[in-house]
Amino acid sequence: MQAIDFKEPNRQVDIKELQAVAAQIRENILRMLGEAKSGHPGGSLSCTDILVAIYFGRLRHDPKNPKWPDRDRLLLSKGHAAPALYSVLSKCGYIPEAELMTLRKMGSRLQGHPDPNKVPGVEIPGGPEGIGLSEGVGMALASRLDQKPIRIYVVTGDGELDEGEVWEAAMAAVKFKLDNIVAIVDRNGLQQEGTTMQIMPTDSVAAKFRAFNWNVLEVDGHNIQELLAALDKAALQKGVPTVIVAQTKKGKGVDYMEGVVKYHGNVPSGDMLENAIKQVRASAGGV
Amino acid sequence: MEQKSESLREAFGKELEELGSQMSDLVVVGADTTESIKSGLFGDKFPERFFNVGIAEQNMVGVSSGLALYGKTVVCGTYMVFLERAIDQIRNTIAYCNLDVKIIGAHTGISVGPDGGSHQDIEDIAIMRALPNMKVVAPADAYSTKALVKEAVTTKGPFYIRLIRPNSMSVYSNEEIKVGKANVLRDGKDISIIACGIMVPEALKAAERLQTVGISASVIDCHTIKPIDESTIIKAANNTGRIITAEDHNIMGGLGSAVAEVLSRRRPTLIGMIGVHDVFGESGQDAELMVKYGISEQSIFEKAKGMVKP
Numbered sequence: 166m167q168a169i170d171f172k173e174p175n176r177q178v179d180i181k182e183l184q185a186v187a188a189q190i191r192e193n194i195l196r197m198l199g200e201a202k203s204g205h206p207g208g209s210l211s212c213t214d215i216l217v218a219i220y221f222g223r224l225r226h227d228p229k230n231p232k233w234p235d236r237d238r239l240l241l242s243k244g245h246a247a248p249a250l251y252s253v254l255s256k257c258g259y260i261p262e263a264e265l266m267t268l269r270k271m272g273s274r275l276q277g278h279p280d281p282n283k284v285p286g287v288e289i290p291g292g293p294e295g296i297g298l299s300e301g302v303g304m305a306l307a308s309r310l311d312q313k314p315i316r317i318y319v320v321t322g323d324g325e326l327d328e329g330e331v332w333e334a335a336m337a338a339v340k341f342k343l344d345n346i347v348a349i350v351d352r353n354g355l356q357q358e359g360t361t362m363q364i365m366p367t368d369s370v371a372a373k374f375r376a377f378n379w380n381v382l383e384v385d386g387h388n389i390q391e392l393l394a395a396l397d398k399a400a401l402q403k404g405v406p407t408v409i410v411a412q413t414k415k416g417k418g419v420d421y422m423e424g425v426v427k428y429h430g431n432v433p434s435g436d437m438l439e440n441a442i443k444q445v446r447a448s449a450g451g452v
Numbered sequence: 453m454e455q456k457s458e459s460l461r462e463a464f465g466k467e468l469e470e471l472g473s474q475m476s477d478l479v480v481v482g483a484d485t486t487e488s489i490k491s492g493l494f495g496d497k498f499p500e501r502f503f504n505v506g507i508a509e510q511n512m513v514g515v516s517s518g519l520a521l522y523g524k525t526v527v528c529g530t531y532m533v534f535l536e537r538a539i540d541q542i543r544n545t546i547a548y549c550n551l552d553v554k555i556i557g558a559h560t561g562i563s564v565g566p567d568g569g570s571h572q573d574i575e576d577i578a579i580m581r582a583l584p585n586m587k588v589v590a591p592a593d594a595y596s597t598k599a600l601v602k603e604a605v606t607t608k609g610p611f612y613i614r615l616i617r618p619n620s621m622s623v624y625s626n627e628e629i630k631v632g633k634a635n636v637l638r639d640g641k642d643i644s645i646i647a648c649g650i651m652v653p654e655a656l657k658a659a660e661r662l663q664t665v666g667i668s669a670s671v672i673d674c675h676t677i678k679p680i681d682e683s684t685i686i687k688a689a690n691n692t693g694r695i696i697t698a699e700d701h702n703i704m705g706g707l708g709s710a711v712a713e714v715l716s717r718r719r720p721t722l723i724g725m726i727g728v729h730d731v732f733g734e735s736g737q738d739a740e741l742m743v744k745y746g747i748s749e750q751s752i753f754e755k756a757k758g759m760v761k762p
Contacts, residue, residue, distance in 0.1 A: 234523070281521065282549055289521060292544050299511045300545070303481075303518020306503060310479070310524075330541070333511035341503070 171226050171257065172233075178222050183389050186256060187217045188449035191418050192442055193252040193265055199438045201269040204277065207415040207428040209249040211353040211386070212320060215411055216241075216253045218392035219318050219349070228258035231285035237315055240301050243322035243351065244278040244291015245430075251275050251284070259286035295328025297321055298348055302337050305346040316400070317346040324356030326373075327365045335377045338406040347399045348379075348408040351386060353415035357429050374408045386411025418445040457619040461558060463594035464615060465490025467601045468527060472498045478605065479519050481505060481528040483512045489529055489558040489615070513538040513555075517545035520552045527605060529556025532573040532614070539579060546610045547583040554604050554611045555580075560590075561700030562733040562741045563650050564617050569732035578705025580612040581678040588678040589631060590614035590699075590707075592652035593622045596675055599629035607631070614649060616700070618738045621653040623673065634681040636688075640668035642760045644688035644695050645752060648674050648707050651698035651726070654742075658752035667760050677707055682714050689721040694759050696724045700747055703727035724755045 170176055190213050198204045219239055220226070227233040241250045248268060255262050260274075267273035274283040278291030289300050301319035308315035325331065338346055350370055354361050361367045371381045380402045384391040392411065399407035415429070416422025419441040422433075433441055472478050472494050479501045486492035486504055495502035505512050509530060516528040529535070535542075535557055546553045557580075560573045581588045589604065589611065591597040597615070604611040627635060637652070638659055647655040652673045659669040672688060674681065689695055695715065697708035708725035715721045728745050742748040 238522075280549070289517075290544055290549050292548075293540050296510075296514045296517075296541055296545060299514020299541075300518035300521060302511075303515040303520075304522045305518075306515070307479070307519045307522035307524050310500065330508075330510040330514060333505070333508035334514060337505050337508070337511055337515065340506075 169221060171224070171228060174225050180390050183217055183221050185449050186221060187214050188445055190217060190249065190252040190256060191445035193255070194248040195438060195441050195445065197248050197252070197265045197268045198432045199434060200266045202432055202434070203269060204248055204432055205245040205430050206432060207355065207422060208243060208322060208351070208353065209246045210417045210419065210422065211413040211415045212243065212246050212351040213249050213417065214387045214389055215320055215349055215351060215392060216249055218389045219396065220253050220257055222389070222393045223396045224318065228286065231259060235313055235315060238288045238304055238317050240289045240297045240317065240319045241279065241291060242297020242319055243294065243325060247277065247279050247291055250279055250287065254284065254286040257286070260284065294322065294325035295330045298331050298334035301346050302334050302341070302343065305343040306341060309345060315345065319346065319348045321348060321350050323350055323352045323354065323361050323367055323370060326350070326367045326370065332377070335374065335379065339378045342404050343406050344403050346406045347396065348406070350408060350410045351413050352410050353413045355415045355424070355426050355429065359426055371410050378405060380405050380407040381410065382407060383410045384412070386413035387417055418448055420444060456622045458594035458622050459619050460591060460594055460597045460615050461490040463597040464556065464601050465493035467598040468494045469497050471602065471605050472501070475525060477524050479503070479524045479526055481512050481516045481519070481526060483507060483509050483530040483534070485530045485558070489556060491527065491529060491556065509534050509538040510541050513541035513546065516553050517541065517551055521549070525605065526553045527556060528553060529558055531559040531571065532557030532576045533571055536573070536576070536579070543583055547585045550585045550609055552608050554613060556613050556615060558615045559617045560614050561616055561650065562728055562745050562747065563700050563738040565738040565741060566735050568735040572733040574702040574728045574733070575705070576614060577677055577701050577707065581710065586610050586612055586678065587631065588612045588614070589676050590648040591675050592649055592673050593620050593624060595622060595624040596629045600631060600675060603631050616650050618650070620650055623652055623656070629675070632676045632679050632681060634672050634674040634676070634684040636670065636672050636684065638669070638671040640670040640692065642668045642692055642694070643756050644670040644672060644692045645698060645756070646672045646674050646685065646688065646695060646707070646711055647698040648677060650700050651747060654749045655698050655752055657749040658756065661749070661753050662756055665757065667756060669756060674707060677710050680710050680714060682718065685711055685714050686719045689715055689719045693721065695721050696726060696752060696755055696759070698726040698747070698752055701727055702730055704730060722759065724759050726751050726755060
């Protein structure tokens with residue numbers, strides 16, 4: 166892969182290369198979870214393409230200077246997808262690849278849920294769901310106050326839309342006319358104990374955000390081209406926040422995990438794990 | 453001691469306004485109670501740095517955390533009973549990440565009065581001091597409120613600042629007030645009364661009256677409950693051998709518990725605890741409620757008499 170200038174806002178990217186990167190990220194997610202023997206594969210695999218599109222395609226950041234004040238921020242609100250974030254950060258150059266295997270082990274920087282004080286490139290703490298959009302609103306207000314062209318990307322799950330705070334934040338983003346924030350909903354349709362329709366129906370995510378006066382875009386969350394186009398469209402929107410509802414498959418890339426509830430927090434081992442790794446490797450040419 | 457009655461909220465608001473002139477990175481977030489708790493004074497002067505998120509305490513804390521993670525110094529607050537809805541966010545963002553956010557818990561204790569038990573927060577000190585990284589202060593009067601707010605806002609990291617609704621008698625005129633350093637307001641040899649917040653003037657009144665019955669009482673304003681001033685507490689125990697703690701808070705987990713944790717480890721001492729005895733309050737005037745719930749000057753006076761002359 167060619168070196169990417171992550172600070173360049175109008176950088177050109179090769180979709181095929183990003184698809185290959187996504188496959189490598191998926192492999193690392195599986196390997197690190199296999200080594201940790203616990204964690205959340207389903208939601209990590211579902212948001213992989215979203216993270217790749219943003220980090221490699223549009224986010225202005227500097228892996229050599231993680232605290233660059235003028236950087237765009239990506240906030241992973243669904244913190245249980247930590248393996249996806251760590252793998253992407255490693256691929257960008259924030260963390261050595263070998264360190265990924267320390268996930269969830271004592272003394273590691275790579276906590277089960279991300280800690281911004283431990284890992285360079287992590288912007289917010291993970292753990293409880295539903296807080297990221299509020300933090301994004303805070304960062305969007307701060308960067309506007311400083312009159313900086315910083316963009317804030319908040320990646321949320323769809324299960325976490327059960328949390329009332331998400332909708333408090335949704336109202337606030339509109340009140341404050343924040344057009345420098347983009348929420349991306351990883352709409353995989355599953356949560357810990359069942360489908361989102363069974364647990365708490367959120368079938369009309371787009372309609373709900375529209376009713377809150379957001380600019381709403383809907384894409385295939387595994388299509389990097391579509392994701393990039395939506396991010397560009399969001400950047401043109403003035404005076405209102407944008408949400409990209411990204412349709413995804415939980416466990417994407419591994420046939421026996423796709424759409425299967427138990428792989429929210431179940432890690433395969435042995436032959437099952439090897440089989441999963443083979444599958445995501447085979448997808449390197451395009452998911 | 454002057455007998456002037458002053459508003460702690462007003463003092464907080466004025467100090468915040470002054471700090472706003474000195475610190476361009478200071479921002480304030482509120483939740484539809486900003487006029488009442490006086491953070492609105494900052495908003496009047498610096499509207500662009502003031503954000504009212506409505507009746508949405510969780511979002512207030514989340515937005516405050518985002519502002520702090522970006523690099524701002526943040527003050528957020530509302531009535532503490534409402535803010536307790538956001539303990540998850542306070543724990544997992546502000547405390548966990550050691551963020552530069554100062555949390556103002558207003559209208560605490562039974563002394564809130566007519567709004568009733570639903571509004572009388574008697575558990576906040578217990579909750580907030582159990583959070584790693586969180587410092588906890590409960591000023592007694594307007595002067596110390598200004599000093600403690602100033603130090604908290606100009607010191608990096610999370611603070612919980614406990615304010616009360618009624619006016620309070622002024623205790624200080626020009627003494628030095630420092631976070632983590634209790635102020636000895638009166639020396640005595642028979643018993644030491646360690647108090648915080650609205651109970652400090654009550655303790656001073658009780659000490660005056662104790663003098664008339666031949667009991668010499670020290671009064672210590674332990675405005676910082678965390679980190680607590682261990683050496684001043686131990687010195688008081690060495691000097692008088694008897695301790696009373698006084699707080700407008702449940703006797704579980706508050707100032708009394710914090711003092712007991714110090715003395716039981718380092719200098720076992722008999723402690724009489726004045727506080728609310730694990731019950732919720734009710735509507736009424738602050739002074740009459742404080743008598744009914746056993747947190748008045750009278751309660752301190754009687755407890756001290758019982759401990760010194762059994």
